[in-house]
Amino acid sequence: MNVDDVLRAVLKKIKKSELLEGKSIVIFGVNNYLPIILNDLYKYSIIGIFDNSVSKQGKYWDYKVIAPTAENIDVDNTVVLIASKYYEQMKEQLLSLGYKMKNIIQLLNFIYVNWLVYDFNTSTTRYYLGKSIYDKYKDENKILLFPSKSLGDAYLPLRYMNIDNYVDYKVLVCSGVIKRMLSAVGFYNVDVLAEDEILCLQRYYALHRAEIENICYVHPVLRDGRLIDIDLEVMVSKEHAFWEYYGDVVLNNHIFLPSKEEISFNADKKRVEKLFSDLSLIPNKTVVLAPYAKSLREFPICFWVKLSEELKKRGYSVCTNISGDEAPIEGTIPLNCKIEDFKEIMKMAGNAVFIRCGLCDIISDINVKKVAIYRERPFPYGLCSFFEINDMRKGHVDDDVVQLLFDEECYENTINEILTNF
Amino acid sequence: MTFDIEQANRGLMTLSFIFAKCNYGATDMIWIYKKGESDVLEKCIAFADEKMKKERAERIILLTDDDEVDVFQEFICKVMCSEQDIEDLIAWYMVGHPYNNIMIISLIYPEGRNGRKWIGKGYSFESICKHGLLRI
Numbered sequence: 074m075n076v077d078d079v080l081r082a083v084l085k086k087i088k089k090s091e092l093l094e095g096k097s098i099v100i101f102g103v104n105n106y107l108p109i110i111l112n113d114l115y116k117y118s119i120i121g122i123f124d125n126s127v128s129k130q131g132k133y134w135d136y137k138v139i140a141p142t143a144e145n146i147d148v149d150n151t152v153v154l155i156a157s158k159y160y161e162q163m164k165e166q167l168l169s170l171g172y173k174m175k176n177i178i179q180l181l182n183f184i185y186v187n188w189l190v191y192d193f194n195t196s197t198t199r200y201y202l203g204k205s206i207y208d209k210y211k212d213e214n215k216i217l218l219f220p221s222k223s224l225g226d227a228y229l230p231l232r233y234m235n236i237d238n239y240v241d242y243k244v245l246v247c248s249g250v251i252k253r254m255l256s257a258v259g260f261y262n263v264d265v266l267a268e269d270e271i272l273c274l275q276r277y278y279a280l281h282r283a284e285i286e287n288i289c290y291v292h293p294v295l296r297d298g299r300l301i302d303i304d305l306e307v308m309v310s311k312e313h314a315f316w317e318y319y320g321d322v323v324l325n326n327h328i329f330l331p332s333k334e335e336i337s338f339n340a341d342k343k344r345v346e347k348l349f350s351d352l353s354l355i356p357n358k359t360v361v362l363a364p365y366a367k368s369l370r371e372f373p374i375c376f377w378v379k380l381s382e383e384l385k386k387r388g389y390s391v392c393t394n395i396s397g398d399e400a401p402i403e404g405t406i407p408l409n410c411k412i413e414d415f416k417e418i419m420k421m422a423g424n425a426v427f428i429r430c431g432l433c434d435i436i437s438d439i440n441v442k443k444v445a446i447y448r449e450r451p452f453p454y455g456l457c458s459f460f461e462i463n464d465m466r467k468g469h470v471d472d473d474v475v476q477l478l479f480d481e482e483c484y485e486n487t488i489n490e491i492l493t494n495f
Numbered sequence: 496m497t498f499d500i501e502q503a504n505r506g507l508m509t510l511s512f513i514f515a516k517c518n519y520g521a522t523d524m525i526w527i528y529k530k531g532e533s534d535v536l537e538k539c540i541a542f543a544d545e546k547m548k549k550e551r552a553e554r555i556i557l558l559t560d561d562d563e564v565d566v567f568q569e570f571i572c573k574v575m576c577s578e579q580d581i582e583d584l585i586a587w588y589m590v591g592h593p594y595n596n597i598m599i600i601s602l603i604y605p606e607g608r609n610g611r612k613w614i615g616k617g618y619s620f621e622s623i624c625k626h627g628l629l630r631i
Binding site: 196 | 500503504505507508509510511512514515516518519587589590591
């Protein structure tokens with residue numbers, strides 16, 4: 074579709090409406106759209122064409138092109154059609170000549186029409202990409218679609234599922250780490266798609282939810298657009314935490330609270346013990362720091378350095394959980410472990426101080442000392458704050474975690490609060 | 496509602512016509528209302544003033560196929576459409592990128608879908624319309 078198509082459709086609608094009834098017509102502007110308009114309205118009483126450019130005045134087809142005027146024209150019964158980006162100036166000129174606003178019609182509002190056509194074409198392209206991906210999987214009996222790249226978002230739904238009932242499903246994810254985590258839990262049929270493919274697929278699914286029966290969408294909200302059921306919108310309002318009612322609403326399994334039972338990752342315990350031995354870490358006397366998060370601005374490094382020094386003074390070994398290029402906090406032991414071993418390592422370490430990230434969700438069902446630090450930021454939906462939506466205690470995701478808000482004015486206050494737990 | 500890309504295409508054309516007819520501008524909001532949910536419309540109209548302040552809008556163009564809708568607020572401009580037009584617009588809305596200033600006044604179609612089942616689960620009809628649908 075292009076702007077010409079839109080113009081033809083607008084003219085068709087105008088002809089059907091009362092706008093031109095019993096009126097003479099003047100077209101203002103000799104441009105690329107003029108032939109379309111003339112061709113479409115040839116049966117109507119077109120009395121002339123206006124154009125301010127002297128070079129364009131004269132004749133166009135069989136019509137006279139003149140400078141805008143009200144002379145010899147019944148302005149009360151003449152409609153002026155404009156398909157030009159200079160509409161505003163043209164309108165002012167006509168009004169000053171005595172034309173009535175109700176008789177000036179903007180056939181194409183270029184700002185909005187260009188914007189609509191562009192977005193519509195993009196949306197439809199993405200729609201067909203989503204369809205092609207769905208077609209590839211439509212014969213699968215059952216599919217679990219994990220749309221998020223976030224580990225926590227992939228982990229938490231598992232706590233609302235009886236996993237044994239789902240392990241045979243084809244699982245679609247957009248991250249290799251999530252694939253490894255799900256494989257560690259027992260899912261063996263996992264495909265990793267590109268993030269954009271997942272986005273298109275979830276949008277296609279959103280539009281066809283009524284007919285698509287083999288996809289189970291594993292997230293409370295749909296990404297890439299606002300096609301979100303109101304119940305989920307309300308769920309993330311101030312009254313409820315993000316994951317509350319997740320099992321009931323999304324998985325439709327009448328599970329209202331996350332399971333208290335730990336989800337096992339099939340870790341290699343010997344490997345974990347060796348790691349502790351190699352790094353000289355003391356079981357239950359080790360604090361793991363997680364200073365990096367995708368969804369939150371990081372805290373100042375000096376905060377973590379000071380905290381680790383204080384913890385060491387209290388007799389703890391201090392590690393920094395890192396992955397990829399992330400640097401460990403100065404003076405701490407870097408811990409770059411496999412996701413499969415992560416929970417086992419945490420259980421052995423016994424203590425965690427994490428920025429509020431997906432790792433907090435992963436350790437939400439194990440019994441260790443946990444401190445999660447939040448940094449306030451407005452939630453993109455505008456409904457509530459980051460803390461309100463990610464509050465782990467509210468939806469009983471973790472009843473034991475200590476949750477603190479980072480003190481932006483004085484980070485030492487946050488350190489002192491953390492240390493009261495150690 | 497079964498989604499149909501051709502219908503969505505027609506919806507875009509209809510919207511372009513509405514833009515032409517109403518001289519649509521940056522301070523306008525478009526509300527699409529399909530007849531059958533007058534309670535939702537009534538509640539939304541009650542919050543219209545508040546919504547307009549939030550969006551810094553000056554006018555609401557209410558597109559509807561319901562000739563029984565009475566609007567007394569001077570900032571709401573009612574435009575009658577055919578049933579087909581309204582369905583096309585909803586189809587467009589579903590496939591097209593949604594905008595803050597164009598919305599469907601409904602607890603059946605997105606974004607209000609399933610809104611009614613939350614009445615009685617601790618949410619009032621009023622808060623579902625205000626927070627859930629209008630996002631005030």
